[in-house]
Amino acid sequence: xxxxxxxxxxxxxxxxxxxxxxxxxxxxxxxxxxxxxxxxxxxxxxxxxxxxxxxxxxxxxxxxxxxxxxxxxxxxxxxxxxxxxxxxxxxxxxxxxxxxxxxxxxxxxxxxxxxxxxxxxxxxxxxxxxxxxxxxxxxxxxxxxxxxxxxxxxxxxxxxxxxxxxxxxxxxxxxxxxxxxxxxxxxxxxxxxxxxxxxxxxxxxxxxxxxxxxxxxxxxxxxxxxxxxxxxxxxxx
Amino acid sequence: xxxxxxxxxxxxxxxxxxxxxxxxxxxxxxxxxxxxxxxxxxxxxxxxxxxxxxxxxxxxxxxxxxxxxxxxxxxxxxxxxxxxxxxxxxxxxxxxxxxxxxxxxxxxxxxxxxxxxxxxxxxxxxxxxxxxxxxxxxxxxxxxxxxxxxxxxxxxxxxxxxxxxxxxxxxxxxxxxxxxxxxxxxxxxxxxxxxxxxxxxxxxxxxxxxxxxxxxxxxxxxxxxxxxxxxxxxxxxxxxxxxxxxxxxxxxxxxxxxxxxxxxxxxxxxxxxxxxxxxxxxxxxxxx
Numbered sequence: 111x112x113x114x115x116x117x118x119x120x121x122x123x124x125x126x127x128x129x130x131x132x133x134x135x136x137x138x139x140x141x142x143x144x145x146x147x148x149x150x151x152x153x154x155x156x157x158x159x160x161x162x163x164x165x166x167x168x169x170x171x172x173x174x175x176x177x178x179x180x181x182x183x184x185x186x187x188x189x190x191x192x193x194x195x196x197x198x199x200x201x202x203x204x205x206x207x208x209x210x211x212x213x214x215x216x217x218x219x220x221x222x223x224x225x226x227x228x229x230x231x232x233x234x235x236x237x238x239x240x241x242x243x244x245x246x247x248x249x250x251x252x253x254x255x256x257x258x259x260x261x262x263x264x265x266x267x268x269x270x271x272x273x274x275x276x277x278x279x280x281x282x283x284x285x286x287x288x289x290x291x292x293x294x295x296x297x298x299x300x301x302x303x304x305x306x307x308x309x310x311x312x313x314x315x316x317x318x319x320x321x322x323x324x325x326x327x328x329x330x331x332x333x334x335x336x337x338x339x340x341x342x343x344x345x346x347x
Numbered sequence: 348x349x350x351x352x353x354x355x356x357x358x359x360x361x362x363x364x365x366x367x368x369x370x371x372x373x374x375x376x377x378x379x380x381x382x383x384x385x386x387x388x389x390x391x392x393x394x395x396x397x398x399x400x401x402x403x404x405x406x407x408x409x410x411x412x413x414x415x416x417x418x419x420x421x422x423x424x425x426x427x428x429x430x431x432x433x434x435x436x437x438x439x440x441x442x443x444x445x446x447x448x449x450x451x452x453x454x455x456x457x458x459x460x461x462x463x464x465x466x467x468x469x470x471x472x473x474x475x476x477x478x479x480x481x482x483x484x485x486x487x488x489x490x491x492x493x494x495x496x497x498x499x500x501x502x503x504x505x506x507x508x509x510x511x512x513x514x515x516x517x518x519x520x521x522x523x524x525x526x527x528x529x530x531x532x533x534x535x536x537x538x539x540x541x542x543x544x545x546x547x548x549x550x551x552x553x554x555x556x557x558x559x560x561x562x563x564x565x566x567x568x569x570x571x572x573x574x575x576x577x578x579x580x581x582x583x584x585x586x587x588x589x590x591x592x593x594x595x596x597x598x599x600x601x602x603x604x605x606x607x608x609x610x611x612x613x614x615x616x617x618x619x620x621x622x623x624x625x626x627x628x629x630x631x632x633x634x635x
Contacts, residue, residue, distance in 0.1 A: 174359075203363055212396055
């Protein structure tokens with residue numbers, strides 16, 4: 111099979127996939143390395159990439175992260191189900207598209223205006239875009255192909271993305287669960303042992319719940335916060 | 348937009364960056380906040396790449412804290428300093444080509460009123476003196492002539508600060524700038540009188556020295572624009588770089604200008620006055 115769209119780095123401004131003759135697929139078909147294939151073949155290749163390449167990561171976009179209707183919530187649940195089945199998978203969100211300068215925290219989020227920062231920082235070699243509006247997915251996918259060696263998988267609710275190595279169209283909750291089943295199948299074929307579990311939390315979140323924290327939670331160190339009876343604290347650091 | 352757009356999907360709370368979790372928990376969405384509570388909320392804009400000591404950045408911060416319904420607001424800007432901070436806020440932002448903000452805002456407001464006939468959607472243009480009174484002059488004036496229902500806020504730094512210090516129509520007469528070494532030969536445009544003549548129903552001019560007053564003015568302008576017609580606020584936001592104002596003197600400069608030519612001025616039509624009194628009464632009742 112001819113591979114037109116392969117993982118980068120393909121240069122500072124790579125030729126758009128469309129200029130290389132890649133066309134979006136009709137319903138029921140998917141893109142694999144720029145060629146039209148059936149969805150099952152594309153899903154198998156996507157599953158293989160997420161199971162075998164380093165630091166697989168899911169990048170959920172605003173259409174998944176914000177529960178603005180029942181379908182978004184359902185899709186979000188399906189994404190979590192998928193994440194559970196991919197060994198050592200991480201979720202790094204793209205909550206919106208606003209430019210963020212002077213910098214973002216690449217461990218905590220991905221920004222479509224400079225997605226390569228997050229990918230290079232975390233050494234991500236396989237990723238899934240899901241719930242990202244098409245115009246920003248196009249921008250990000252091409253930037254990723256330009257500057258990184260990441261294998262990109264686009265789960266698009268519309269017509270798909272030419273610049274992704276795997277692009278599946280009309281993806282809603284049901285199809286995400288199909289991909290999950292494919293991941294389980296390929297994982298078993300490869301003999302990878304894995305107990306389903308959710309990825310680690312976002313590292314930017316505080317480890318303690320300050321709102322419900324009690325002085326007793328500090329154990330032996332509680333006296334540092336609360337003077338004992340009769341004790342007078344004269345000096346503090 | 349709407350409040351449903353600022354609720355995290357169940358299960359994803361622990362995958363969101365802290366900024367967004369805080370924005371949902373402690374932000375101003377769905378709440379009426381007093382601008383003096385700004386230190387107790389998660390602000391809509393925090394980081395920005397504007398110059399140290401920039402008074403426009405301060406105004407943008409107060410502007411966002413003053414929005415009556417941030418979850419249903421769209422902000423428009425254009426080339427210039429303000430958009431550097433405006434575009435980083437947690438409120439949808441549209442970047443118009445230089446000068447066409449009010450034309451884009453007109454179309455947007457009309458489209459929103461067709462798409463969401465039962466909802467209030469606020470459209471606010473925040474652009475500089477170059478964007479509104481020089482290059483965008485025609486489109487600004489015509490949006491007012493057409494009585495388009497949105498708010499225009501001019502952040503007037505009296506210079507083209509981004510491009511090296513050319514004089515603008517709003518630079519004061521006689522001022523010497525890097526790219527106007529002989530001094531400006533013409534008077535500053537009287538934007539406030541133009542707005543009144545062109546059909547704005549609420550017009551104000553201020554130097555941002557008093558946050559409460561800024562908030563009240565912005566709220567009034569947005570409320571009046573919802574129902575009655577175009578509204579305009581002219582704000583002095585000095586450029587400390589091009590006018591060589593030391594950072595620690597920026598506020599003192601604003602106060603000085605307030606005493607001289609930027610004293611607080613507010614004008615509204617009788618209809619707007621009646622409407623705002625009624626709205627403010629309702630808001631006060633809702634608070635108690």
